Amino acid sequence: MARLEMSSVQSSFTISAENQYLEEQRIIIRVDSQQHENINTRSGTNLMQLFMTCMDELKHNNSNIAKMLLKKVTGNYKLVATDHNFIVDAIAVETINHLHKAVKSVVDAGFEKVCSELYVNMRKEWLESLLINKLLGLGKTGFQDYMIGRWIKVFKVALRILFPSERRLYDLVFSESTSISSDICFTKVCHGSTRELLNFADLFANRITSAWGLFKILDLFETIDDLIPEFESLFTVSLVNEAIKIKNKLGEISRDIFMEFENLIFLSPVGELDCWVDGGVHPMTCGAAGNILLAFWSRQNLEKVLREYSVVVADGAGKSLFHSRMELIMEQFERNLEAKSQIYEDLALRYFFMMNNINHIEYLLETFWDDRLCKNTRQYLELYCKNSWEKVIDLLKMDVDESVAPDSKADLTKDKLNLFNQKFKEMCRIQSKWRVFNKQLKKQIIIYVENMLMPAYENLIAKFENGFAKNADEYTMYGVSDIQDQLNNLFLSQDVEFVRGPVRNQLVSY
Numbered sequence: 188m189a190r191l192e193m194s195s196v197q198s199s200f201t202i203s204a205e206n207q208y209l210e211e212q213r214i215i216i217r218v219d220s221q222q223h224e225n226i227n228t229r230s231g232t233n234l235m236q237l238f239m240t241c242m243d244e245l246k247h248n249n250s251n252i253a254k255m256l257l258k259k260v261t262g263n264y265k266l267v268a269t270d271h272n273f274i275v276d277a278i279a280v281e282t283i284n285h286l287h288k289a290v291k292s293v294v295d296a297g298f299e300k301v302c303s304e305l306y307v308n309m310r311k312e313w314l315e316s317l318l319i320n321k322l323l324g325l326g327k328t329g330f331q332d333y334m335i336g337r338w339i340k341v342f343k344v345a346l347r348i349l350f351p352s353e354r355r356l357y358d359l360v361f362s363e364s365t366s367i368s369s370d371i372c373f374t375k376v377c378h379g380s381t382r383e384l385l386n387f388a389d390l391f392a393n394r395i396t397s398a399w400g401l402f403k404i405l406d407l408f409e410t411i412d413d414l415i416p417e418f419e420s421l422f423t424v425s426l427v428n429e430a431i432k433i434k435n436k437l438g439e440i441s442r443d444i445f446m447e448f449e450n451l452i453f454l455s456p457v458g459e460l461d462c463w464v465d466g467g468v469h470p471m472t473c474g475a476a477g478n479i480l481l482a483f484w485s486r487q488n489l490e491k492v493l494r495e496y497s498v499v500v501a502d503g504a505g506k507s508l509f510h511s512r513m514e515l516i517m518e519q520f521e522r523n524l525e526a527k528s529q530i531y532e533d534l535a536l537r538y539f540f541m542m543n544n545i546n547h548i549e550y551l552l553e554t555f556w557d558d559r560l561c562k563n564t565r566q567y568l569e570l571y572c573k574n575s576w577e578k579v580i581d582l583l584k585m586d587v588d589e590s591v592a593p594d595s596k597a598d599l600t601k602d603k604l605n606l607f608n609q610k611f612k613e614m615c616r617i618q619s620k621w622r623v624f625n626k627q628l629k630k631q632i633i634i635y636v637e638n639m640l641m642p643a644y645e646n647l648i649a650k651f652e653n654g655f656a657k658n659a660d661e662y663t664m665y666g667v668s669d670i671q672d673q674l675n676n677l678f679l680s681q682d683v684e685f686v687r688g689p690v691r692n693q694l695v696s697y
Contacts, residue, residue: 238293238302241286242309248278249313253321256349260322260340269417274352275359286360303372306360310353310376318345318380323387332391335403339410342384346417350377354421374423381426385411385433392440398451398478401444405488408437412491438492445482445489445512446498449519452478462530466540467622467681468547469527475520476551482513483555521545535575536621542567542632543624543681550625564628568635576636579614582607583643600651607647608664615673623678633674644670 252274275283293302319325322341323334354373361369388407395404411434418427444451457470482489486509493508524544531537546564582603623629645667652663665673 234289234293234296235298235301238286238289238305241282241289242306244282245278245286246309246313248282249317252277253317256317256322256344259344259348260337269347269351271351271355273348274356278356283356283359287362290360291363303361306357307372307375310357311379314349314353314377315380315383318349319383323384332400332403335391335406338384338387339406342410342414345380345384346414346421350381350417350421353377370423373421374426377422378426381422382429385429388437389433392437395440396444396451398444398448401441401448401451402481402485404437404441404444405485405492408434408441408492409488411437435496438496441489441492442496442498445493448478448482448512449516453519453523462527462540463622465620465622465679466531466536466543468543468624469524469540471523471527472544472547476548479513479516479520479548480551480555482516483552517548520548533574535571538567538571538574539621542571543622543628546628547624550627564631568632571632572636572639575614575618576639579607579610580640580643582610583647600647604647604651604663607644611665611670611673615677618677619679621678622681624681626680629678629680633677636674637671640674641667641670 255273255277290302290306293299318341322344323337353376357373357376358369361372388411392404392407395401411430415427415430415434418430452475453471455471455474457474460470462469489512490507490509493512497508524541528537528540531540542564545567549564623632644665648663648667
């Protein structure tokens with residue numbers, strides 16, 4: 188998977204940093220201007236210096252906070268619990284109290300707006316650096332698809348730990364000191380870093396059209412959807428709407444890709460490969476099976492996007508749109524397999540191939556499997572036997588007229604047995620080279636054949652021994668145990684127990 192280029196995001200981040208610097212210079216100018224125009228005393232300057240000293244003291248704690256959050260992002264944390272006091276607990280009480288007093292003094296001296304802007308810009312810069320560079324680890328390489336898991340953790344840490352803690356810190360520092368809306372100021376603190384995180388999800392989704400990418404986009408969709416309540420409790424309406432907009436876009440893209448799912452998983456490069464001569468599982472099946480399994484694992488999110496962003500009217504509240512879609516996909520899968528199987532002139536091998544491939548899907552889906560999705564393996568097993576072993580079994584049937592002389596009947600029985608020996612040996616020779624999906628399917632086939640073959644063979648041998656009591660062994664090539672041994676040696680093992688990734692490694696095993 189080619190890496191997702193993030194040049195536009197990095198460019199916007201650079202521009203943001205430049206604007207930040209210019210804004211800080213303007214603030215300094217305004218501070219100097221206000222010092223001369225409003226109070227023109229050394230006390231105003233001293234108050235601002237005290238405020239900046241307290242901000243520097245606060246800044247010294249940033250490194251330890253970053254290390255603690257990095258552990259949460261890189262560790263084996265599956266769920267991130269909300270913690271509104273994470274930052275406050277990591278900072279000495281004296282540091283917060285000193286800053287609170289400094290802010291009150293500066294605001295009382297008439298520097299309310301400047302104080303608020305300085306605080307917002309400094310914390311905003313730190314949050315962007317922390318989330319994008321340290322926690323997400325964007326660096327110089329840009330955002331890559333393997334970073335999706337990291338992005339999910341960072342976003343959860345941001346919304347459930349970092350931002351609520353930052354809000355708690357802001358409220359403690361500015362409580363009873365400013366008339367400026369705390370909601371607006373806090374949103375300014377978090378807006379840049381939040382927008383960058385949302386941009387990554389947006390740009391990744393815009394570049395993905397593959398079946399594999401569908402499940403990554405669904406992960407992004409689920410993450411933002413789960414965090415919407417946190418957005419609503421933390422931010423103003425504008426930032427909440429931005430998150431909802433990105434979530435909706437992810438949902439629509441997921442819907443569109445899933446509606447083309449069968450084309451993406453079946454009409455792939457491996458789907459153009461010919462079937463194996465041994466009737467083994469086709470590479471198309473290996474690739475499609477993994478994607479189908481992932482679709483079932485993601486069925487709740489897929490059902491959600493199909494309903495919330497539906498392009499068609501749902502057939503009743505109780506009808507699963509996901510399962511309806513999967514039925515169509517499995518029908519298409521079976522049609523593709525049947526088209527592939529036409530390459531086999533041997534009808535038995537054709538149905539053996541179908542049985543192999545369908546069983547592979549059944550095996551992987553396990554508890555998800557529903558007989559409505561495609562034909563059962565049993566049906567292909569019956570067709571396979573009908574076009575191979577039933578022809579051998581027919582040779583064991585003795586439909587001889589009772590008026591035929593005993594010697595002639597014995598000769599006919601001997602001819603039947605000789606012909607059976609030849610056909611059975613040839614059948615075993617051919618099918619010992621066929622490749623079965625797994626040991627369970629091999630056992631299922633052999634038991635089915637045994638139940639068909641053994642009673643007829645035992646009956647013929649009994650009749651033959653009655654007719655040639657003295658030298659029956661000369662014509663009996665296989666005893667009952669020999670027949671069972673030959674059947675047990677049918678088929679090569681494909682050893683494909685579970686295939687979910689690329690099939691390239693599977694090709695060399697044949």
